[in-house]
Amino acid sequence: EAQVTQNPRYLITVTGKKLTVTCSQNMNHEYMSWYRQDPGLGLRQIYYSMNVEVTDKGDVPEGYKVSRKEKRNFPLILESPSPNQTSLYFCASSLRLKVGEQYFGPGTRLTVT
């Protein structure tokens, strides 16, 4: 089954404790992206990657890091989480030439206290 998986689905952590949210897709997609969803703001892009070792900032990259060492994986790293990063995070993937047609993971709800 074609899918995007994220782990963990739920995470409660404390300010400053480094964490990683994993994302993996099994569709051989070149493009992968991370979004955060906040009430009234829709989805805002954090980082995206057009292919292995190619990443770029989205609209709200501050406080986040990503890496793309393998085509299928695109982890999101919060080196020093803060309460304003409490949000619902989605990973998505697509073919490089069909960025409008993205497949989304189930989401990771992160709470930073």
Add this chain to the structure above:
Amino acid sequence: AQSVTQLDSQVPVFEEAPVELRCNYSSSVSVYLFWYVQYPNQGLQLLLKYLSGSTLVESINGFEAEFNKSQTSFHLRKPSVHISDTAEYFCAVSMTTDSWGKLQFGAGTQVVVTP
């Protein structure tokens, strides 16, 4: 740069009644247009898309959207909703010339269908 405005943050509707979700966009270049749906506690799914050709596009579950270039709109409609249509709906645009893209989302419209 492009932007997307969804004019209603929440739309309550009775089962079997029609619904319209409004979406307007602004862009200095031509765009592709999309509607995504997010059911409770799930990720987003592509509902329908406009790339070119007929300005009226349909989904498999009865939704349709019409691209209106002069009004820069892409409103979503369904003539008769079901309880299962309760979800949040997102309008999105990407530039046709930007294959390296970026998909710009609206703020979303929450549809609540009641019996």
